[in-house]
Amino acid sequence: MSSRSLSVTAALVRDTFREAFSRKIFWGFFGCSTALILFFIFILRIDVVQGAVATVSLFGNTSPARNVQKIVRQAHGAIAAFLFTAGMFLAVFASAGLIPSVFEPGRIELLLSKPVERYHILIGRYIGNLLVIALNVFYLVFTVWLIFGLKTGVWTYGFLWSSALTLFVFAILLTVVVLIGVLWESAVIATMVTFGLMLVSPILAQKPLLERLLTSETSRNIVRTLYYVLPKVFDLGRICRALVIGDPIGDWMPIWSSAIFGVVVFGTGLYAFSKRNY
Amino acid sequence: MSFAIETEGLIKIFRNRWSGKEVRAVDGISLRVEQGSTFGLLGPNGAGKTTFVKMLLSCAHPTAGRAAIFGRDARHPEARRPIGYLPENHRFPTYMTGRSMLDFYGALSGMNTAARQKRIPELLGTLGLGDWGNVRLGKYSKGMLQRVGLAQALMHAPRLLILDEPTDGVDPIGRIQIRELLQGLEQQGVTIFLNSHLLSEVELFCRDVAIIHRGRVALEGKVKELTAGSGYRVEAEQVPDRLQEELRAKARAVAQRNGNVEFVFSSREDANQAVDRLRSEHCAIETVARTTSTLEEVFVKVIHEQ
Numbered sequence: 001m002s003s004r005s006l007s008v009t010a011a012l013v014r015d016t017f018r019e020a021f022s023r024k025i026f027w028g029f030f031g032c033s034t035a036l037i038l039f040f041i042f043i044l045r046i047d048v049v050q051g052a053v054a055t056v057s058l059f060g061n062t063s064p065a066r067n068v069q070k071i072v073r074q075a076h077g078a079i080a081a082f083l084f085t086a087g088m089f090l091a092v093f094a095s096a097g098l099i100p101s102v103f104e105p106g107r108i109e110l111l112l113s114k115p116v117e118r119y120h121i122l123i124g125r126y127i128g129n130l131l132v133i134a135l136n137v138f139y140l141v142f143t144v145w146l147i148f149g150l151k152t153g154v155w156t157y158g159f160l161w162s163s164a165l166t167l168f169v170f171a172i173l174l175t176v177v178v179l180i181g182v183l184w185e186s187a188v189i190a191t192m193v194t195f196g197l198m199l200v201s202p203i204l205a206q207k208p209l210l211e212r213l214l215t216s217e218t219s220r221n222i223v224r225t226l227y228y229v230l231p232k233v234f235d236l237g238r239i240c241r242a243l244v245i246g247d248p249i250g251d252w253m254p255i256w257s258s259a260i261f262g263v264v265v266f267g268t269g270l271y272a273f274s275k276r277n278y
Numbered sequence: 279m280s281f282a283i284e285t286e287g288l289i290k291i292f293r294n295r296w297s298g299k300e301v302r303a304v305d306g307i308s309l310r311v312e313q314g315s316t317f318g319l320l321g322p323n324g325a326g327k328t329t330f331v332k333m334l335l336s337c338a339h340p341t342a343g344r345a346a347i348f349g350r351d352a353r354h355p356e357a358r359r360p361i362g363y364l365p366e367n368h369r370f371p372t373y374m375t376g377r378s379m380l381d382f383y384g385a386l387s388g389m390n391t392a393a394r395q396k397r398i399p400e401l402l403g404t405l406g407l408g409d410w411g412n413v414r415l416g417k418y419s420k421g422m423l424q425r426v427g428l429a430q431a432l433m434h435a436p437r438l439l440i441l442d443e444p445t446d447g448v449d450p451i452g453r454i455q456i457r458e459l460l461q462g463l464e465q466q467g468v469t470i471f472l473n474s475h476l477l478s479e480v481e482l483f484c485r486d487v488a489i490i491h492r493g494r495v496a497l498e499g500k501v502k503e504l505t506a507g508s509g510y511r512v513e514a515e516q517v518p519d520r521l522q523e524e525l526r527a528k529a530r531a532v533a534q535r536n537g538n539v540e541f542v543f544s545s546r547e548d549a550n551q552a553v554d555r556l557r558s559e560h561c562a563i564e565t566v567a568r569t570t571s572t573l574e575e576v577f578v579k580v581i582h583e584q
Contacts, residue, residue: 112337
């Protein structure tokens with residue numbers, strides 16, 4: 001990548017951050033993350049006797065030191081679950097406007113009149129949007145991990161990996177926002193479709209049960225196709241949980257198949273953008 | 279010689295996705311704009327001017343034909359590097375300040391940080407926005423937005439300026455400032471392509487003009503030639519009624535003005551004969567002058583003839 005190309009990408013990322021700041025998206029997430037961090041700082045109490053951890057108190061429950069590992073993993077799991085569900089909904093909702101806003105008449109023409117490839121504009125915006133969320137996710141997860149580690153001496157890296165997986169799922173859902181943004185220039189439709197994918201995922205994750213319940217082979221094929229084609233948000237949530245509690249990951253298919261979905265949808269978005277008239 | 283803008287048989291057809299109905303917005307426009315010239319593009323609403331400009335900038339893809347900027351295929355991003363563009367209904371992000379907006383578009387135009395930092399205060403000062411650089415665009419008046427938009431188009435010192443209604447919303451003093459700025463750029467050899475509804479502005483500023491109607495070039499030429507030599511005006515006082523009637527028969531138009539009578543003749547011979555007749559009747563001649571058409575008259579005539 002040439003320095004000029006990098007400079008253009010940096011400008012597009014900066015612009016996304018500026019818009020996120022002005023819409024209070026960044027500060028909203030930062031405030032929520034900081035509140036959660038402060039919450040954990042104050043609720044987690046450690047009693048140290050003769051240089052060793054004696055008891056750990058969390059949410060008013062005091063446990064002996066031998067259960068520290070379990071308590072930390074449970075707390076990490078709760079945060080990871082919060083990030084994966086409520087955090088993800090919030091992230092999609094907040095950033096759904098950042099992509100379609102680029103296509104507003106009077107703004108897009110000016111961007112396209114610059115000596116920049118169309119795909120570069122969209123990729124720059126996508127990276128910017130992803131970084132806005134990534135910074136907040138990593139800030140929250142890393143700080144909580146640090147607080148727990150320093151207070152309890154338990155350093156479980158699975159929690160850090162789970163944040164990367166959460167961001168991976170957001171990156172895939174953001175490709176849907178990009179495609180809808182290019183096709184319909186609507187933040188509302190982009191949000192609705194993305195939420196729809198998130199909500200349908202737990203249903204499709206019950207594929208074995210559905211296959212047993214459905215009587216027609218056509219219906220079963222539809223369920224199978226939808227399951228394999230659409231991003232497996234629910235299954236990825238399970239993998240996230242396994243990472244946090246230290247369980248082995250049995251099936252990597254949800255990761256690579258969801259990645260393929262993201263690549264195809266993003267590629268379609270780039271293609272549609274390159275062909276559109278403004 | 280490579281032209282600043284050169285199009286050949288440029289066509290744009292919009293198809294409705296559902297009904298399949300076609301609209302030929304641009305219907306085979308071939309146009310050449312010389313380097314260093316000031317070119318005005320005119321046409322009634324819906325004539326295809328904006329679509330034509332958008333194809334030059336690759337915002338819209340031509341259905342057929344080709345467009346080149348300084349000899350380079352307009353579809354190539356590098357072809358847009360020498361272009362500074364100010365769209366008509368621009369919507370600059372209101373979260374930006376004047377300074378950050380210029381910095382952003384300057385970076386997209388390929389300027390490095392040092393060049394941008396040097397250029398921004400210069401331009402803001404030139405366009406009378408020196409004290410407004412750190413103020414959000416949401417607080418700018420329409421005229422100020424137009425000026426900062428022009429600054430954006432000038433950021434990377436372009437060789438071709440494409441301006442869509444550049445003085446829209448700007449007060450008369452601001453208009454004069456913008457015109458002077460553009461005249462300065464013209465002297466530096468910058469090609470200026472003006473898309474404006476203000477015919478007087480185009481007439482005042484542009485050397486060449488094209489009138490587009492229904493997606494085609496209806497008239498093209500030098501402003502001076504298009505507006506020159508339409509007749510001769512003779513104004514005299516105390517013209518007897520009998521002589522008025524006699525001259526009216528040969529005149530193209532007659533008008534009463536502050537007690538004087540003004541005749542417009544199509545030919546020089548008719549004007550000379552009229553002067554002889556008026557002098558023979560001892561009428562005082564107030565004015566004898568060659569008349570010119572305004573660009574507006576030319577425009578209206580062309581549109582009505584089509």
